[in-house]
Amino acid sequence: MSESLSVPSAPAAPAAPATPAAGRWLALRTLLRNPAAVAGLLILLAMAALALLAPVLFPGDPLDMVAPPLLWPGQDPQFPLGSDSLGRDVLAGIAHGARISLAVGAVAAVLSLLIGIVLGALGGYFGGWVDDLVVRITELFQTVPSFLLVIVVVAIGQPSVPVIVTAIGLASWPVIARLVRAEFRSLRESDFVLAARSQGFSPWRIIVQEMLPNALPPVIVTTSVLVATAILIESALSFLGMGDPNAVSWGSMIGQGRELLRTAWFLTALPGGAIVLTVLALNLLGDGLNDAFNPRLRGR
Amino acid sequence: MSRRWQALGATLRRTAWQAVPTVIGVVVLNFFLMQALPGDAADVMAAEAGSATAETMAQLRQHFGLDLPVLEQLGAYLGHLAHLSLGNSPRYNLPVTELIGARLGNTLLLMVSALGLALGLGVLLGTVMASLVGRWPDRVLSVLALLLYSTPGFWLGLMAIVLFSVKLGWLPTGGSASIGAGLSGWALLLDHLRHLVLPSLAMAGFYVAIFSRLTRSAMLEVSRLDFVRTAEAKGLHPLTVTLRHVLRNALIPVSTVAGMHFGTLLGGAVVIETVFSWPGLGRLAFEAVMARDYTVLLGILLMSSGLVILANMAVDLLHAWLDPRIRLR
Numbered sequence: 001m002s003e004s005l006s007v008p009s010a011p012a013a014p015a016a017p018a019t020p021a022a023g024r025w026l027a028l029r030t031l032l033r034n035p036a037a038v039a040g041l042l043i044l045l046a047m048a049a050l051a052l053l054a055p056v057l058f059p060g061d062p063l064d065m066v067a068p069p070l071l072w073p074g075q076d077p078q079f080p081l082g083s084d085s086l087g088r089d090v091l092a093g094i095a096h097g098a099r100i101s102l103a104v105g106a107v108a109a110v111l112s113l114l115i116g117i118v119l120g121a122l123g124g125y126f127g128g129w130v131d132d133l134v135v136r137i138t139e140l141f142q143t144v145p146s147f148l149l150v151i152v153v154v155a156i157g158q159p160s161v162p163v164i165v166t167a168i169g170l171a172s173w174p175v176i177a178r179l180v181r182a183e184f185r186s187l188r189e190s191d192f193v194l195a196a197r198s199q200g201f202s203p204w205r206i207i208v209q210e211m212l213p214n215a216l217p218p219v220i221v222t223t224s225v226l227v228a229t230a231i232l233i234e235s236a237l238s239f240l241g242m243g244d245p246n247a248v249s250w251g252s253m254i255g256q257g258r259e260l261l262r263t264a265w266f267l268t269a270l271p272g273g274a275i276v277l278t279v280l281a282l283n284l285l286g287d288g289l290n291d292a293f294n295p296r297l298r299g300r
Numbered sequence: 301m302s303r304r305w306q307a308l309g310a311t312l313r314r315t316a317w318q319a320v321p322t323v324i325g326v327v328v329l330n331f332f333l334m335q336a337l338p339g340d341a342a343d344v345m346a347a348e349a350g351s352a353t354a355e356t357m358a359q360l361r362q363h364f365g366l367d368l369p370v371l372e373q374l375g376a377y378l379g380h381l382a383h384l385s386l387g388n389s390p391r392y393n394l395p396v397t398e399l400i401g402a403r404l405g406n407t408l409l410l411m412v413s414a415l416g417l418a419l420g421l422g423v424l425l426g427t428v429m430a431s432l433v434g435r436w437p438d439r440v441l442s443v444l445a446l447l448l449y450s451t452p453g454f455w456l457g458l459m460a461i462v463l464f465s466v467k468l469g470w471l472p473t474g475g476s477a478s479i480g481a482g483l484s485g486w487a488l489l490l491d492h493l494r495h496l497v498l499p500s501l502a503m504a505g506f507y508v509a510i511f512s513r514l515t516r517s518a519m520l521e522v523s524r525l526d527f528v529r530t531a532e533a534k535g536l537h538p539l540t541v542t543l544r545h546v547l548r549n550a551l552i553p554v555s556t557v558a559g560m561h562f563g564t565l566l567g568g569a570v571v572i573e574t575v576f577s578w579p580g581l582g583r584l585a586f587e588a589v590m591a592r593d594y595t596v597l598l599g600i601l602l603m604s605s606g607l608v609i610l611a612n613m614a615v616d617l618l619h620a621w622l623d624p625r626i627r628l629r
């Protein structure tokens with residue numbers, strides 16, 4: 001989104017190519033003074049802690065029957081969020097589901113960052129036929145509706161966490177590729193790149209050590225949205241029953257709760273609430289990062 | 301005027317030609333994805349029949365051309381395509397175009413009403429937020445937009461079912477029309493509309509958030525430009541300035557993003573149609589994956605890519621209308 005409203009003179013980009021690190025510290029300090037972003041960060045850390053501690057707090061398989069079926073939240077203090085029709089603890093499911101959601105979100109985002117940065121950097125730096133090729137491939141992937149692509153790729157492999165991660169990563173890199181390509185195209189003509197080129201540095205070194213650090217700020221901002229989108233895609237996928245059948249995930253809990261929507265709607269509402277909370281935290285963080293890296297827009 | 305229409309025609313032709321390699325790329329990419337899928341329609345049909353001899357299976361495969369070498373299958377498919385045919389579905393034993401045609405209307409109805417709702421509400425909320433920037437309506441709406449932006453559409457739909465169908469009993473839970481009600485005329489239309497409300501709201505939620513946030517920031521961006529100050533200095537009514545000068549220019553990024561999200565909207569239809577048992581393309585695509593009915597799936601993927609290309613062409617034309625400086629090349 002920031003692309004369409006791009007600011008040619010954003011101080012974050014080519015202003016201080018020598019020490020992008022200094023600008024980054026300033027951005028971090030700005031970020032930590034933004035209450036909304038800090039709230040997002042805290043929620044995210046709490047979710048991560050819940051995910052990490054799930055095996056300790058809720059030992060045993062969350063798919064096991066441990067409680068009387070269909071306890072409402074608050075009915076039995078031992079199971080504060082109630083239980084589903086098979087007597088599975090909803091709170092344990094949400095805690096273990098956090099592992100899947102966060103892991104899928106993070107790894108899929110890393111994968112699409114890798115593909116997007118490599119393709120975008122190559123196209124933006126070299127131009128010519130390399131760029132044409134990159135643009136064509138990006139267009140191709142943007143033309144196929146990405147959720148359909150994810151479904152097809154998951155159907156090719158079997159539904160398991162690695163396959164789902166690959167599918168989401170394969171479907172969501174074009175945004176990053178376009179962003180990095182645009183940054184590289186504008187950086188390519190700048191003085192410090194010219195200087196590096198005249199010193200005879202290899203393209204590899206110029207791309208990785210000189211240009212990439214300066215192209216990163218918009219990518220960092222987009223990353224939190226990327227993770228959020230990946231979490232949403234995973235939840236939709238497992239809602240449809242195409243998730244990993246051996247693991248609890250928020251989406252699959254919603255899918256199973258849907259059968260009892262009329263009588264026990266809390267089974268659908270609670271895991272959905274967890275998704276909203278996590279994605280909201282990521283979006284708050286993303287907005288905060290955006291403000292921190294684009295000081296010109298600050299105070300809006 | 302006629303020159304403008306000529307330019308329009310030329311643009312459309314040029315964009316259509318540019319789309320050709322993309323379409324061929326989509327066909328080839330999808331075709332090889334389909335080949336990578338495990339099993340084929342014959343497997344599923346045999347499994348559903350309960351038993352099949354090796355001979356029957358071979359016969360089925362031969363009948364549908366599934367036993368031919370991959371490149372020959374691709375050639376045959378491209379040949380069909382040149383005759384505007386998407387092939388036959390082994391499973392339903394019907395031409396794919398017919399299957400898609402029966403569902404396309406429903407999906408388009410859902411998408412157009414969701415997109416219209418999202419654009420209308422989003423631009424309205426965004427305009428309100430930008431006009432009252434920093435004041436409490438802006439802050440409340442910003443928080444609401446962020447919340448909607450974080451909510452999965454299918455969950456929004458399920459919660460809407462709980463509230464409006466189960467608790468309040470105002471709207472139906474799913475389907476596209478009441479079955480066997482024997483309605484006609486206005487009652488039939490009303491019945492269709494009542495079935496359309498919840499799915500299109502659920503689908504629109506996420507996009508309302510996107511468009512309102514985007515409208516807000518684009519309007520704030522535009523409102524600092526010189527021509528806005530000039531318009532204000534001319535003594536134009538603030539509402540005129542907002543609507544004719546600021547909003548019109550802010551609509552350019554909004555329509556760009558709307559075009560970009562057209563494909564996402566189509567993908568999202570799969571989930572929303574499942575939640576509301578809406579008989580559309582998304583549902584058909586999902587069933588086709590499950591039944592390994594690759595001809596249908598390929599047809600749907602191709603059709604949706606075509607829709608995305610058409611949507612982008614429409615956005616180009618819209619830009620030229622919003623901002624005459626953007627030439628129709």
